[in-house]
Amino acid sequence: MIKFALALALIATPALAQVTTETPNPFEGKAEAAEAGHILFGKFNCAGCHAYDLTGGMGPDLTDTSWMYGGKAGEIYLSISEGRPRGMPAWKDKMTADEIWQVVSYIQSKRQ
């Protein structure tokens, strides 16, 4: 799986200068990115708050339909990288851009 992540990192576009809410996921449609994101979701303790089945606990449910900070790829990316009020930490100093996009892929693959 680590190999997957590395391979994906290499094909990703050069470090994105500025992600906006409209930025598309560079891994859009790539199942292996979602699988790499699944591993990262556990590794970075996302599951500790959002649960291994993504239905929430300490943090909100990630499988439901309507989100305060939006459910588009760029919006989810920003929620992870910058953090959000009332509990979501900022992960931009702990995860690479590609890792965050892979987690975005995983979350999007699990939304109903």
Added chain:
Amino acid sequence: MRKSVLAVLLLCGAALPAMSASAPADKPEPKGAAGSFTGATANMAPNDPAGQWTRQARDYANTRYSPLAQINKSNVGRLRVAWTFSDGQMYGHEGAPLVVGDTMYLVTPYPNIAYALDLSKPGAPIKWVYQPNPDPRAIGEACCDKVLRGWAYADGKLIYNLLDDHTVAVDANSGKEVWRVLLDDVSKGPTLTQAAFVVGDRVYIGSSGGELGTNGWFQALDVKDGHTIWKAFTNGPDAGALIGDDFKPFYSWMKGKDLGVSSWPGEMWKQGASAPWGWVSYDPDLNLVYYGTSNPGPRTPSQRPGLNLWSSALFARDANTGHAKWAYQLTPHDEWDYDGINENVLIEIPWKGARRKVLVHFDRNGFGYTIDRATGEVLVAEPFGHQNWASKIDLTTGMPVVNDAAHPAVEKKVENICPPDIGVKNWNPSAFSPRTGLLYAGVFNSCMDLTNHIVQYIPGSPYDGMEMVRHAGPGGNWGEFIAWDPVKGKRVWSIKENLYVWSGAVVTGSDLVFYGTMDGWFRAADARTGKVLWSQKLGSGITAAPITFTGPDKRQYVAVYTGVGGGAGVLRREKGFMPGGNTLYVFSVDGAGIGSGTTQLVSHAEAAAPVSVPPAAAHN
């Protein structure tokens, strides 16, 4: 596994019809209607006036016993709402109101707003409000909702913890802040949810954060200004844990130097949690404080081989110096998240022809312990509900005998481990009656299918690794309310409930025991038989402890906060789980008292002549 399940079922008499009390055939017989089942008694120091409720458990011993008897078996059926108070906060409500003089004190969950209500005036109006404005980053660090389990009154101050690691003292008359001290760094994971506990000029505080890779601690602050008098880390070198020459654990495997370091791999003790987030009790004769510690971190046990001392353990410490006198690890190398933080109720029991000073502790691991509180010797350890992780506690070693099938595995599902992480009982405090000699507790009946994952320590994020599916235990009911004989280690009666019984209990001088359910029923049962004498459906589930007090009008009231939440939220998808809430309900016989009647309003006549009444409008 199945055999032990059946054995426990038989032992506990768990398969009982819903909402009916049952007694096993070998139940002890009380010596007449007023007699005690066990001969157990308690020191009710500091012997507050009968109608007051000035600390969470009413006394140092944590009995939650009230001698009041105006509400009794003959009139309890007439209990009605006298008045209510909603505080507007939607996180789980876990604390009990305090009544000091003519004032009631309430504190909400985060953002931890305090209210003083004037019980001498109609409708119990707000006397003052105090808003501490805690740091909102704390919201993301509290594992199990943004709760507060109680507050303390001492020296004219209301003293309590803020979720963001501050402890505050508020002037009880004016609502002005007297002092505020910062005890930890919330950005790293620790929070404060514990009920501050006061003895004399000291307030005892324990940290929270068992799932956040914290370094748990317990400390004594000065009631006057909040400065730290002593602080004991749970894990790490003996010096920091205040373990010295006077530390004498009863069992040999807990003796040795710096076991809080050597029972962990490398320096993992630094993130080993073991946070003392539960109740504190105090013995004024021995001058010892008692409390328990949380699960070790991370929750995945294969990452931390060793006993992981002093996680999931009980401590007895000198109240003045903090020096540990004894400790007892309830669940060595805890593999299931069985925190040892539940209340320790200090009582005296007849034991082999003599009186013994003991503590009774219903542990999350499912065993009800009766322990000599001077020495740490376990006298009784019997299951008080359904469990299958251990066949017994070996009383010669103090060690549990763990069933092979109960060990979890990484990336592999292990089915039907009982209880799950939340235990056979959680922090919800029990009550003890010196009249019946029994303890009364809300308990859980459930199991889990557990899959573990390897986790890494990232400060401020969960250090966890347990993925589980919980299901109801034998009989299909999630909860029960039980009466327990602490001498024999047996149930005396039990009441089946649909969901976990996660409320505290209070028992009275008229042998009534009150508790609440997560599906919103507040009940009074006969403390001798378990017969339910009164129930009232309320607006939300109950996860707080009831109290009873005498108002300025000399009337006895019973009060309980509704507002289901906290750890009880693990059942939020079960049928019957109610939405959150934040209403304090106060009951009296016939609902009489300061909250109703016609006397509050004065009608002014505005016209001399009678006003004519227009005819009712016709409907088209």
